[in-house]
Each structure stands twice: as structure tokens, then as C-alpha cells.
Amino acid sequence: MNTRHTPPAPAGKPDVCQPTGSAELAMLDVYMPMMKSAAIVSAGQLGLFEALADGALDTQTLAETIQASPRGTRFLADFLVTIGYLEKHGEQFANTASTQRWFTRAGQVDYTPGLSWTLEAWPMMGDLAAAVRRGAPEKTLWQAMEERPQLGKTFSAYMDAFAGDLGPDLLAQVPVAPHHTRLLDLGGSHGMHSIRFCQRYPQLSALIVDLPSALTETDATIARHGLAERIHASPGELLVHDWHGQHDVVFYLSVAHNHSADENRLAIQQIFDALNPGGLLVIHEYLADTPNNAFMSAFRLTLLYETGTQTYRYGEYADWLASAGFANIRRIDLDPLEKGSLILAVKSA
Ligand SMILES: C[S@@+](CC[C@H](N)C(=O)[O-])C[C@H]1O[C@@H](n2cnc3c(N)ncnc32)[C@H](O)[C@@H]1O
16 A cells, blocks of 8 residues: 655646655656656657647647647647646647746746757766766766757757746845946856846946857857847856956856866855955855755756766855855845755955
């Protein structure tokens, strides 16, 4: 008999992190999450959610729109109904409110690039056992991106979508002062964080430093937002790159988990040295001291495979920051927890 006590999943969306099968059907725990991922990723690849963004469609019309067979389309759509991604309205299929919100251009944030990235990550995770055996990647994600530039482009597009989700939190929590005029965005990738802050604060200009693989679209994105005069992207390895003088605000957003503890200690010291008095460092991270849950553990396993690095505890950041000379160090946990935490620190005037 199944005696596990798990909290009820939110209505309409079964929680795939919770065991799905009874003890007698243990393989469902393995098979169903795989099929769930495969179906959602395929829907993204086929443009199925986007095809339904303007309203419900019957199988035939949906199949024609996504240029797929009616039979395949119906099987896929039927399954997406059972996992809460589509609804059936009579003979028509429609996006659920959540799918419309998160996986179409009509929604608040379109995570479709995250589906493309999942497709790239899929074969990597098939090789996870080898990384566990070694305790490190065979080659890092950054090396793989040098060999396959498309990988870097797909990853940056995913980070761009995530930045759309995190952007309002950052704008609400980061106190940019009128005398802050120079922003340094380390690992700034797609450029959207710099763009949002330059749009909000007209006195700001920004320098983005990232690996060449992450910057393939950045100049075009900056130009599209009409900010080519105020934001510049500079390709390079951040620990040895020329940061072009002193800055007032430094972003180190989701970058520390891609570095070793020693590299982070060094980066934070270099950031302190590159800040003007009264300057602000903003770190966004997933902290290792938040309760161990399925997401945080999965993220650490992903890092083991992709970069060989890990998440760190708040205490470690506080130690690196205090040793570098920072004051007013504070932590803000975002809601929901899966969005991570911000750490703000000031170089005293
Ligand atoms: C998880 S992404 C975060 C991107 C962006 N900061 C954001 O928050 O959306 C990490 C970024 O750090 C960059 N990165 C990793 N190691 C780096 C290094 N040694 N030098 C420069 N950039 C690096 C990656 O290329 C990638 O764009």
C-alpha cells in the first residue's frame, strides 16, 4: 500500500516533482516525467502553444497550422490536456491560462526558448551517470558552446526569458541612486537587465562583459531598444577582462554558480576595487542553505554536469563580501523561492 503523504498539487497542474505512481507501478515515476517533458518540449518545437494563442482550434486546423499530421497532433494534444497544459472545449483544443501566460508571446513571459534549451540539455542529462562517476563534466558548457555556437545562442535566449521574469523584482529591490551613472553587468549575456535599468534610470550607461558565445545577439538587442549609445557589450573572460575603469553599480547575476569559490572570492574583490565609493554590488543566486528541495537538488546536479561548479551558502557570500571590504550586506529571498535570492552590498562612501 502507498503510505506516502504528499501535499496536494495545485489544481490543473500535477506536480511532476512528486512521485506519480503507486509502489506497485514504480516505473511511472520514471516514464511519466519523461513523457511530460517530451510532450511540452515538442509542443514548443512545433509552435503548438503559439498556434492556440489567438483562440481554440479543432484538430485539423491545429495540425495544418503547425504543419503536422492530424493523428500525431491529436495524440500530442490529448496528452497535453491530461497534464494540464491544454483544455478541451467541445471538439477544440485551447491553451490553459497558465500555458498562455508562460509559453506564448501573448503571455507575461514567454519561456518557449527554455523549451528549446531543454531539448539541448536532454542528451546531456542522458550522460549524467558519467559526470557523477567523474565528479565533474567531461567538457564545460562554455567549451561546448565554443564548438557549437548555436548552443550559446539558445542558452542566452533562455536566460533572456528568465530575465523577463526576474526583471520586475530587480527593479523593485535594487536602489540605484541619482549619482550612480555607470553600470557594469558581469555575465550580462542577452543584455536585458542592463537595458531595463538604462530605460528606468536615464543617467545610467552600461558595460556588459560576457563570453563571446553569450553575446551573439546582444548588440542587435541593444540597438533594437535604441540604447546603442549607452550600452556596450565587451566579449571576454570576466576575471581577466578589462572592465574599463570605475563603476557605480555592478551586476553579478546568476554568475557565481558558474565559478569556483576561489574564483568568486577573487571576482568580488575585483568588483570592490572597481566600484566608486558609495557603489553597489548586486548578486542574484540560488543559495545552498535554502531548504533542500527537488528544484535546488536538480539544479546542483545540472551544474555538476554542465560546469562542474555548485551553489554556495549565504554565509560564504557574506564572508567573501566582508573580506573584500563591503558593508551593508543584505539578503532578499525572492518569491517564489525557485526565483532565488538577491544579495546587496555597498562600498562605503
Ligand atoms: C546563468 S547565465 C546568467 C545570464 C544573465 N546574467 C542573467 O542573469 O540572465 C551565466 C552567464 O555567465 C556567463 N559566464 C560564465 N562564466 C563566465 C566567465 N568566466 N566570464 C564571462 N562570463 C561568464 C555565461 O556566458 C552566461 O551568459
